[in-house]
Amino acid sequence: MTRQRQRPLGANFWRLWSSSGLSNLADGIFQVALPLIAIRYTQSPTAIAGLSFALALPWLLFALQAGALADRVDRRKIMFWSNTARALVLVALVPAVATGAAAIWLLYAAALLLGTSETLYDTSAQSILPQLVDRDQLSRANSRLYAAELTANQFVGPPLGGLLVAAGLVLAVATPAGLWFAAVALLLLLRGSFRVERIGRTTLRADIAEGLRFLWHNRVLRSLAVLTGLFNLATNATFAVLVLHLVGPSSAAGLSDAGYGILLTALAVGSLLGSFVAPWVERRLGRSLSLALSMIGGAVMVGVPAATADPYLIGAGFVVGGVTTVIWNVIAVSLRQRIAPDRLLGRVNSGYRLVAWGTRPLGAAVGGALGQLFGLRLVFGVAAMLMLAMLMGMTGLTNSALDAAERTGDPADDTDNG
Numbered sequence: 326m327t328r329q330r331q332r333p334l335g336a337n338f339w340r341l342w343s344s345s346g347l348s349n350l351a352d353g354i355f356q357v358a359l360p361l362i363a364i365r366y367t368q369s370p371t372a373i374a375g376l377s378f379a380l381a382l383p384w385l386l387f388a389l390q391a392g393a394l395a396d397r398v399d400r401r402k403i404m405f406w407s408n409t410a411r412a413l414v415l416v417a418l419v420p421a422v423a424t425g426a427a428a429i430w431l432l433y434a435a436a437l438l439l440g441t442s443e444t445l446y447d448t449s450a451q452s453i454l455p456q457l458v459d460r461d462q463l464s465r466a467n468s469r470l471y472a473a474e475l476t477a478n479q480f481v482g483p484p485l486g487g488l489l490v491a492a493g494l495v496l497a498v499a500t501p502a503g504l505w506f507a508a509v510a511l512l513l514l515l516r517g518s519f520r521v522e523r524i525g526r527t528t529l530r531a532d533i534a535e536g537l538r539f540l541w542h543n544r545v546l547r548s549l550a551v552l553t554g555l556f557n558l559a560t561n562a563t564f565a566v567l568v569l570h571l572v573g574p575s576s577a578a579g580l581s582d583a584g585y586g587i588l589l590t591a592l593a594v595g596s597l598l599g600s601f602v603a604p605w606v607e608r609r610l611g612r613s614l615s616l617a618l619s620m621i622g623g624a625v626m627v628g629v630p631a632a633t634a635d636p637y638l639i640g641a642g643f644v645v646g647g648v649t650t651v652i653w654n655v656i657a658v659s660l661r662q663r664i665a666p667d668r669l670l671g672r673v674n675s676g677y678r679l680v681a682w683g684t685r686p687l688g689a690a691v692g693g694a695l696g697q698l699f700g701l702r703l704v705f706g707v708a709a710m711l712m713l714a715m716l717m718g719m720t721g722l723t724n725s726a727l728d729a730a731e732r733t734g735d736p737a738d739d740t741d742n743g
Contacts, residue, residue: 332459332462334457334458334462334465334466334469335457335458336516337457337515337516337517338457338458338466338469340511340512340514340515341450341453341454341457341470341512341515342469342470342473343473343511344404344508344509344511344512345450345470345473345474345508346473346474346476346477347477347504347505347507347508347511348408348446348504348505348508349473349474349475349477349478349482350477350478350481350482350485350501350504351411351482351500351501351502351504351505351508352443352477352478352482352501353477353478353481353482353483353485353486354482354483354485354486354489354497354500354501354504355415355439355486355497355498355501356380356478356482356483356486357482357483357486357487357490357585357586357589358486358487358489358490358497358498358501359376359380359432359436360373360376360568361486361487361490361497361568361572361582361585362422362432362490362494362497362498363376363429363432364568364569364572364573366428366429366432367429368569369697370566370569370692370693370696370697370701371693371694371697372429372693373565373566373568373569373693374565374566374689374690374692374693374696375433375689375690375693376432376433376436377561377564377565377685377686377688377689377692378565378686378689378690378693379433379436379437379440379686380436380437380439380440380443380685381440381561381682381683381685381686381688381689382437382440382686383437383440383441383443383444384440384444384678384679384682384683384685384686385679385683385686386441387441387444387445388444388448388675388676388678388679388682388683389533389536389537389672389675389676389679390529390533390675391403391444391445391448391449391671391675392448392452392533392536392671392672392673392674392675392676392678393529393532393533393536393671393672393675394445394448394449394671395448395449395452395670395671395672395674395675396452396521396532396536396668396669396670396671396672397520397521397532398520399518399519399520400449400450400452400453400456400519400520400521400671401449401453401512401515401519402519403445403446403448403449404446404449404450404453404512405509405512405513406445407442407443407445407446407449408442408446408505408506408508408509408512409505409506409509410438410442411439411442411443411446411502411505412501412502412503412505412506412509413502414435414438414439414442415435415439415498415499415501415502415505416499416502418431418435418498419495419498419499419502422494422495422498423494423495447678448671448674448675448678449671451658451661451662451670451674452670452671452674453519454466454467454470454662455662455667455670456517456519456667460662460663463659463662463663464603464604464607464655464659465604467654467655467658467659467662468600468601468603468604468655469600471596471599471600471603471651471654471655472597472600472601475593475596475597475599475600475647475651476593476596476597478593481593483585483586483587483589483590483593484583484586484587484589484590485500485586486586487581487582487583487584487585487586487587488583488586490582491581491582491583521667521668521671522668532672533672533676535669535672536669536671536672536673536675536676537672537676539665539669539672539673540673540676540677543664543730544721544726544730545660545664545722545726545727545730546660546661546664546665546673546677546730548718548719548721548722549657549660549661549677549681549722550676550677550680550681551680551718552620552715552718552719553653553657553677553680553681554680554681554682554683554684555684555711555712555715556620556623556653556712556715557681557682557684557685557688558684558685558687558688558691558711559623559627559688559708559709559711559712560623560626560627560688560708561684561685561686561687561688561689561692562688562689562691562692562695562704562707562708563627563630563692563704563705563708564692565688565689565692565693566692566693566696566701566704567630568585569696569701570630570634570701570702570705571585571588571634571636571639572584572585576634577634577701578634578635578636578639580636584636588636588639588640588643589643591639591640591641591643591644591647592626592643592644592646592647593647594644594647595643595644595645595646595647595648595649595650595651596647596648596650596651597647598644598647598648599647599648599649599650599651599652599655600651600655602648602652603651603652603655603656604655606652607652607655607656611724612656612660612722612724612727613719613722613723613724613727615652615653615656616652616653616656616657616719616722617716617719618649618652619649619650619652619653620649620653620712620713620715620716620719621649621712621713621716622645622646622648622649622650623646623649623650623653623712624709624710624712624713625642625645625646625709626642626643626645626646626647626649626650627646627705627708627709627712628642628705628706628708628709628712629641629642629705630642630701630702630705631702631703631704631705631706631709660727660730660731661673661674661677663731664730664731692704692708695707
């Protein structure tokens, strides 16, 4: 067992790891810069939350098609062109920002295009991993990827995004574009073909239907998808309006742009810690209890701003939520990669994310509407209560059910609870 855990993950994995780190650093910078740029044009909670809606909407519109493409086309090529497209979108945005011609509608258009490219990229990125490492290395490989991704996306990216906005809007837009171009260059170093072998010709609709059937009939994956979807609804409702609660002289916390970015690094600290302890927690507590504790940690993360505007207490809640969210992700993603056959993995990933991530734009819309009508603190309180209520839907995710699904690729007997 020890020799298996220490077996090298391979050069191709580390090339993917490096490219993913740069890509996620670009994500982290721009996701913080985007609302900070937007509040120059509007203070409306609905309008600001609409940017999160636009970024997430492609997961509803194109997730299934992205999964079918990942099982038809070389997955590295999809990642290459998706990141190239993201970089070019920001390059096109630079002149408008530089001349002061940018407007909220232009930021919406950029968010929609970036979200579409992200849908294609992320689906292929999760599907390519089992082609790079062995099945027994997936948990370790996923935890290493999360360490790089979260460090870049949440630890370095947010404060850097806040500082770049403070230094100049053009710099805040041009920097992630350059990072995406660098990530593309590293993808060219991946050796081999990453197209899945296909037998016979099928239509895109038939391919999508096959992946959805597999996901629907596997009770473990279906339950995890629904629970993740509700989790993402709650977190997106929260973070879509968080900038209004924390940033500016009229906000509850009164933070500066840079201060907001620094506060978000608390989430990154927890996430980075979670990426290292996830395999250990999974072994010590078992997957079922680890998933339940992850949901409780999520409730703490989104619920603290309902009770206080103290950035230190909010930051502590973010650390807890960061740890537990990554534990959930490492367990859930590794299960999905082990249960689904490689020829279906792109479609299973996309169907899963349609449910799990398709709620993100809904969450952003709900957060903006509730914040507009009833105040921002209510958004955080409702999100926390939703997460705690979700614990009742986890009774069927026992260790035996997870083990059975991983062994056979089939759901446990429907006579089990849940």
